[in-house]
Amino acid sequence: MEYQEAKDKFISTWGSLGTLWGINKAMAQIQSLLFISTKPLSMEDIMEELKISRGNTSMNLRQLMDWGIVTKELVPGERKEFFTTEKDVQELARHIAKERSRREIKPVIKVLKEVSSIKDDGTVKTKELIKQTKALHDLAETADTMMNKIVNQEHNWITKSLMKLIK
Amino acid sequence: MEYQEAKDKFISTWGSLGTLWGINKAMAQIQSLLFISTKPLSMEDIMEELKISRGNTSMNLRQLMDWGIVTKELVPGERKEFFTTEKDVQELARHIAKERSRREIKPVIKVLKEVSSIKDDGTVKTKELIKQTKALHDLAETADTMMNKIVNQEHNWITKSLMKLIK
DNA sequence: ATAAACTTTCAATAATTATTGAAAGTTTAG
DNA sequence: CTAAACTTTCAATAATTATTGAAAGTTTAT
Numbered sequence: 001m002e003y004q005e006a007k008d009k010f011i012s013t014w015g016s017l018g019t020l021w022g023i024n025k026a027m028a029q030i031q032s033l034l035f036i037s038t039k040p041l042s043m044e045d046i047m048e049e050l051k052i053s054r055g056n057t058s059m060n061l062r063q064l065m066d067w068g069i070v071t072k073e074l075v076p077g078e079r080k081e082f083f084t085t086e087k088d089v090q091e092l093a094r095h096i097a098k099e100r101s102r103r104e105i106k107p108v109i110k111v112l113k114e115v116s117s118i119k120d121d122g123t124v125k126t127k128e129l130i131k132q133t134k135a136l137h138d139l140a141e142t143a144d145t146m147m148n149k150i151v152n153q154e155h156n157w158i159t160k161s162l163m164k165l166i167k
Numbered sequence: 168m169e170y171q172e173a174k175d176k177f178i179s180t181w182g183s184l185g186t187l188w189g190i191n192k193a194m195a196q197i198q199s200l201l202f203i204s205t206k207p208l209s210m211e212d213i214m215e216e217l218k219i220s221r222g223n224t225s226m227n228l229r230q231l232m233d234w235g236i237v238t239k240e241l242v243p244g245e246r247k248e249f250f251t252t253e254k255d256v257q258e259l260a261r262h263i264a265k266e267r268s269r270r271e272i273k274p275v276i277k278v279l280k281e282v283s284s285i286k287d288d289g290t291v292k293t294k295e296l297i298k299q300t301k302a303l304h305d306l307a308e309t310a311d312t313m314m315n316k317i318v319n320q321e322h323n324w325i326t327k328s329l330m331k332l333i334k
Numbered sequence: 335a336t337a338a339a340c341t342t343t344c345a346a347t348a349a350t351t352a353t354t355g356a357a358a359g360t361t362t363a364g
Numbered sequence: 365c366t367a368a369a370c371t372t373t374c375a376a377t378a379a380t381t382a383t384t385g386a387a388a389g390t391t392t393a394t
Contacts, residue, residue: 003293006285010300013278019189020271024352035303036296043371053354058372079362079369089302093310104187111180118173126170129203133177135256136202143260191382210341220384225342246339246392 010036011050021096022104023067026052027060031069031085040073040082068095097151105144112137177203178217188263189271190234193219194227198236198252207240207249235262264318272311279304 001009011032018028029050034041041049047057061083064070069092073082086092116133120126168176178199185195196217201208208216214224228250231237236259240249253259283300287293 001281001285003285003288003290003296006282006300007296009278010282010296013275013282014303017271017275019186020267022186026352036292036299038291038295054371055355055373056353059353062372081371087299089299089306093306100187104184108180108184111176114168115173115177115180118168118170121170123170124205125203128205129170129174129177132203132254132256133173136181139256139260193382221341222343222385223383226383229342248341 007036022100023063024060026050026056027063030057030060031064034070034083034085035087037084040075040084042078042080042082044080046083067099094151097147101144101148105140109137109140109144112140174203189267190230191227193217193223194230197224197227198231201237201250201252202254204251207242207251209245209247209249211247213250234266261318264314268311268315272307276304276307276311279307 011029014032014035015025015029018025021028023031030046033046033049043054043057043061046052046061047054050057061070064085065072070083070085073084075082086095112133116130116137118126118130120130178196181199181202182192182196185192188195190198197213200213200216210221210224210228213219213228214221217224228237231252232239237250237252240251242249253262279300283297283304285293285297287297
């Protein structure tokens with residue numbers, strides 16, 4: 001496999017994985033492109049490489065910046081803006097996990113808390129609703145806490161310790 | 168908050184969270200409904216409660232069965248089929264994690280492996296592609312392995328140990 | 335065997351989500 | 365100040381994904 005083929009394969013695979021971390025295809029592809037680029041890219045570069053429109057590029061870059069995984073770079077002597085993504089996978093994972101937790105998981109945990117706290121009117125169905133949503137709440141909260149802690153550790157420390165623990 | 172309101176809130180919230188674990192709205196809502204039901208439900212029951220068509224119900228129940236989180240129940244003396252979902256959250260999480268890993272994460276890891284194994288032609292951009300996809304490969308593999316192991320443990324054991332470790 | 339009870343399939347349609355492109359907005363150089 | 369270089373916005377459109385409903389298929393009771 002040659003460079004170009006490998007590059008295309010990476011971008012399209014990583015792009016389609018976007019759903020897994022809750023972002024759309026264009027966003028994921030832009031991030032991929034930046035991730036393997038050896039230098040900051042301009043909007044022009046990105047449009048050209050991915051064959052997407054200016055508007056699309058602009059909107060998705062903005063979202064990537066909102067997620068905190070892409071930043072504007074000022075290149076001296078250049079008028080236009082350049083972009084780079086976080087290059088360290090560990091740091092990238094940290095940002096993504098933190099954002100997903102904030103945007104999606106925490107709000108759900110809140111609802112589960114509310115629902116599981118309704119007053120027990122003594123009926124079987126109410127008891128079941130309370131019991132099951134409570135179980136889900138506890139699971140979601142534990143998972144969320146764990147994920148955030150794991151992802152905030154030093155890479156080697158956590159991998160080593162966990163692997164040892166789990167093996 | 169009364170039972171009905173709490174129930175509706177739970178079903179719609181959990182339903183919209185479907186994307187987080189890679190399933191569609193109807194699928195997630197059917198699963199939610201079964202999850203808090205005190206008895207197995209028929210297709211008729213589900214259609215009625217969620218106001219969705221017979222076809223939609225049938226297709227989504229099938230998918231839930233493919234995921235291994237919903238099973239057919241035979242009710243003696245009844246002609247139609249009844250459905251139940253896994254009621255234990257731990258077991259539910261295990262199934263979901265296992266399926267997602269198999270369907271989405273493993274294939275991506277495979278591609279990352281291929282891409283990161285292209286021959287180094289000595290150019291800077293090839294070196295960067297190899298380096299970055301390799302880092303991503305290692306991260307994805309570690310995360311996948313960890314997730315699967317964690318989710319396959321006894322509930323209390325893992326929660327206690329991990330919490331102690333991470334605190 | 336056949337009719338009723340029930341489930342599945344799938345082409346048509348609806349709903350949602352992503353993308354374009356051109357106009358409006360902003361910044362900088364001269 | 366103003367024209368050129370560049371970015372953002374957003375209504376229109378395209379692409380994708382979900383949903384319906386009725387016909388076809390299957391199972392069971394008589």
